Amino acid sequence: MSDIVLKVESLSKNYQMGEVVVKALENVSFEAYKGEFIVILGPSGSGKSTLLNIMGGMDTPSNGQVYFNGELITAMSDKELTMYRRNKIGFVFQFYNLMSTLTARENVELASEICSDPIDIDDVLNSVGLLERTDHFPSQMSGGEQQRVAIARAVAKNPEILLCDEPTGALDFETGISILRVLKEVNKKYKDTVIVITHNAAISQMADKVIKMRSGKIIEIIKNKNPIAPERIEW
């Protein structure tokens, strides 16, 4: 566990809102290692999503650098960022954001079609516990099922990093736990680095590393020697 996959260096992001400058991120630095399961914890508005989006190549910082496997992604062009997202990153969103006109399987295929080194679809669907309902459309599935499809869609690309922005935010406790279990399994099986955003402190019990944020700053980074299994998390 010594390979640094992602290195974030004194990252800042400012939004100009008329007269005032909103500092969404202020001098944030940390490192993510290969296969690490990281939880970013913080209250609403603390800059978690902003950080995640910059790491995922969806947004650019005002200052600072992000290195992916030693490559400076914050200096990349739009085109290069797209390729970075396409081949290296898997996103999971709070509201699943599946294509409503594609079935579960097709949603996964949509992503795997465009990347260079996809994982076998059935294998991925199996891993997320979805083999029976793959021909259903999103509107015919529950939120938990949809989120599994979304995870499968992200994993199938065989990314190096899985970025999840409040993946359990819209789900009840039971379902939330099952999603976290899927993420943990994917993390173990495919050796993906998983970064999960949450404002639920309980979830940090399963992380290898917990990054606590407040007002755009990292206030603490905690290494967890003994992460517990998701099903043992207590709310």
Next chain:
Amino acid sequence: MKKLDKRLLRMIKITKGQYIAVVLIIVTGIFIFTAVKNSALNLRDTVNDYYDSANFGDIFVSAVSLPEKIEKELIGVQNISGSEARLVLDVPLILDKENENVNVRVVSIDKSENKINKLFINEGKRNISEKNIIVIKQFADARKIKLHDEIKLKINGRQHTFNVTGIASSPEYVYIMENEQTLMPDPENFGVVYVEENYLRQISGTNGNFNEIVVKLNSENDIDKTSDFLKDNLDKYGIKRVVKKDEQLSFGMVDQEVEGLEKMSQSVPIIFLTFAGIMLANMLSRIVKKDRTSIGVLKALGFTNYEIIVHYLKYASTIGIIGGIIGSLIGTALSSMMTSVYLQYFNIPMLSIKFYFSRILAAILLSLLLCMAAGLFGIRGILKINPAESMQAEAPKQGKRIFLESIKFIWNKLSFSWKMVLRNIFREKKKFLLIAAAVSITCSMLIMTFWMNDIIDVMFNKHYTEFMKMQYNVGFTSFLDENTKNEFSEILNVNDIEGRVELPFEIVNGSKSKIVTVIGLEKNTVFYDVNVADEGIILSSNLADYLNVRIGDKILLKNFMPDKDDGYVIVKEIINQSLGINGYMNIDYMNKLFLDKDIINGVYINSLDDVSKILDNVDNISSIQSQSDMKGMFEQFTGMIAISIGSMIIFSGLLGFVIVYSMTLMSINERALEFSALRVMGFTTKEIFYMLIKENSIMSFIGIVLGIPLGKILIDYMGKMFSTDIYTMKEPLTAPEVIWAIIFTIAFLILAQLITYVKIYKLDFMQSLKSRIS
């Protein structure tokens, strides 16, 4: 199949209504384009084929007397490939009824077939012998002449009886007109007949000589050279006129008609197409806006901008291809119908509608390109979508106050529902502006249509009552002494009478020239609304425009009278004349320059007597035209314009209808959620429909108001485009025309709204509340 393509197909399936609405707009645009364009092309093809297959002559020479040998002498000289000499005589038709005065043009033809200007036999046979006669179809129809009837002609002072053995059409007389001065064909009072050549030479008293020769060239490129050559070399035979194909009366008329249609086919469909393009762009931009989150997800997944743009362009292209295929097929089918209807007014005995696959392909390609271009424009917003932001719930539309709210005294008086309607309009300005634009185009097209409908009557009345005021125009067979006019006063109760000269000249200004009739009038004439000065010439504005001359310019008048001089004249005045193309001069000045002193070739008469009847047996009279004759001819002639107008009304209405319909349909789809919320609150379908109607009618009202000045612009433009030698369209717009246009516009709009009501009624509001996933 790629998953994105699958998404596309399902997207189309789910949003059928919206998709069909857009396809409908493109179909309408392309179908109007193909229909109008193809009927112009078909007509041009037919006309060309007709002239080709008849081997229509290139140059027509008329002279006092041409010897037979000239026919052979000309061949091979100056690019001439063929020539045919003939006798052409204008003679009176002898009728049982006495009060009619009908002239026919007798043309000599070969026994079996002519090489140039072949006849197309409609009935009977082409082979002809002595005492047989072939009658031109229009004349036969108008006078109800049938095969084997007898026709009596007065040739060279003697009566001859002929047996009708054929009824035929000729490319030389698609329009049968006696001369340039007759504006309209009048087949009841002037016709063309064909008699065997040798026989006609015997009985004509021309010593076996001819008086016309028709020449065919190897190529038309050097037609001017050959024409000049003929003028010089045949001068010794007393050349009267050398007329090139383009100047030939009937050919020129046909050409102008087809050209008018071609001009329309180039301008009108473009308006429709442009509008269809704008609509498509707007609709696609709205679709992209609705798909914002999905586009963001695609970007997050690593799809490039290019891939996403191609995805949505495919949507646009399917519309382009489907719309192009349906539109061009309907348009092609309709164009065949339109062409055959047009041809009824042309007296062309053939219809060559060629089915060009390439034209359909071109229309589909055009449709595709239009949709791609409009599509690209519409979906350019994709580039601006930021994946990170798109994932967040869209910032609620700002509840900004609209401008009207600051005008308190109006705003406070409005009911709640009106306030809601106004807010909606101001929040979706673009959409409502498009509705207003569609309505204003519909309204302006209708204004133009009704104006064109009226203008024909207006132009006629203006010309024949205000501009030309004579009740009768009597033509002589030759030039007579001015005092001849006094003889009319002895046999008629004459209110006014003046001598006149009507004579064709070739008017030349630099490289431009045109053959027109110049009219010599008495000073202070009561018959024309023109004031001829002692010297100089007055030109109608279309002639001045054509020749590119201004007041004070000096122009050359080339005389067709044998042994008479050409001369330069100064342009004194340019007048507006709604029908015809002419020059006017003081008769004394005209005689002095170009003819002899104190002679006339006709008189204008105002009299309450039945002049036609009384003058029937008078010698030396070749034609008597009454005001009512002219009216009749004109009405027949305007049938073709009526068809154009009819189709324009339908097209304009269709466009307005389709746009308002599809816009409302889009609106319903987009606002399903809002409507559902209203339904849940207890609003009835009707109330929601009324809200939509209120929104649309405000914009329709604005559209109609804007449509009036737009219509005015269209009219000015059309007036310029459609002005020909025959008519000059410069009449003002009148209130009834505008009112009719508005009534029709409103009717089309109401129809569209009624259909959308059905749509709203059927919409499943609960379903749209439940399904809220991207």
